[in-house]
Structure formats: C-alpha cells, structure tokens
Amino acid sequence: MAFLVYIPLKMWQEIAKYGRKLVEHGLVESNFGNISIRAGNRMLITRTGAALDEITENNVVEVDIQDTSSLDIIASSEAVVHREIYRQTSALAIIHAHSAYSVVESLLAGPEGKITPVDSEGQYFLGEIPIVGGGIGSRELAGNLANALSRYRGAIVYSHGTFAIGRTLGDAYIITTQLEHSCKVKYLYDRAATGEKISKPNERSFDPRFYL
Structure with a gap:
C-alpha cells in the first residue's frame, strides 16, 4: 500500500508566503515588520530592511x-x-x-494597559490583549514581550505593533489578523458608543487617524 508523504515548503518560502499575505491585507507596510521560524536551537528570521512581499532565500x-x-x-x-x-x-x-488599529488602540490604552475585545471572536481566541513597552529591538522589550507571550498568544508593543506566536506561521498569522480585527471593532464601537459620528470607511483604505 502506498502512502502519501507530506514534504513541507522550504522555510524561507513559508516566510515569503506569509510576508506577502501581511502586505496584501494591509497588516504591515512592505519594508516594516519581521517574521521568524524556529528550527531546533536556531531560527530563520527576515533580514533588516527586507520587503516582506518580496522575500527570497537571500532575505x-x-x-x-x-x-x-x-x-x-x-x-x-x-x-x-x-x-x-x-x-x-x-x-x-x-x-x-x-x-494600524492595533497601534491606535495601544496609544489609547497606555503603555502598560490591556485591551479587552468587545467582539465574540476576540473574547474567545484572545481573551485580553496585553500592551508592553520597550524600545525597538531592545532587551527591555524582549523581556517584556517574552513574559507576556508566555501567557498570551498575541501582544501589542505600545505605539509600535503586534507580536503573535504559534506552532506554525499559519497560527501566528491568524492571531495577527484577530488582534487587528478586535482592535478595529473596539475602536469603531467605542467611537459609536460616545455618539461620535463616524463616516463609513471605503473598504480597506480607511485610516483611523482621520477619526482621532
């Protein structure tokens, strides 16, 4: 009897796949953000300045x-x-x-706050969203994020962006999209609850900064 054997994509190709998805869905600008995969005692990580929608083996x-x-x-x-x-x-x-919405919600909540999703999916998958502080690429940020992600699947760095973890990049991508979706729903809900008039956004071109 023959068995089908699953042969995974090369790791850099998997990183490239999710880099494109992040850019295509507006979750990051091309030359910002980063992605990594663990391989035993080593990790594969995107190079500094790499455009996430143009990842090659050299990136x-x-x-x-x-x-x-x-x-x-x-x-x-x-x-x-x-x-x-x-x-x-x-x-x-x-x-x-x-x-964008995750960054805005972190600014509203403060550098050591937490965001409580108002949407049912966010409550189910995330529970709470911790916000951590620390300079970009600093040991302080590394410690704060590692501590938060030992208890949560995703976190937001104050004024900077989201970090999400998983057993696969697919898992981490889902958490990334859920973080942003929950922050978007909360932002729009809070504005509506205060009676603030909010124009209908034009698909994905909506910029929350115009409504702050």
Missing part, C-alpha cells in the same frame, strides 16, 4: 537562539526580541506586524 538569515552571532548585524533589528520569545515560550513561529 532570510539563520542565527542561533541561545547566543548572538556575527550574522545578527544583517538580521532584523528585532532579532533579540524573537530570540528571547523562543527562549521563554513554546513558540515555533513569530510574526511582528504594524497593524
């Missing part, structure tokens, strides 16, 4: 999880953050995006 760097290396200089500036998350959690994949 992904393999570095050690336990120790820094000479390749860190060309890896994403958030490599130290990804490294610490892998050290302290069971995550096998991480996505960092700059989703």
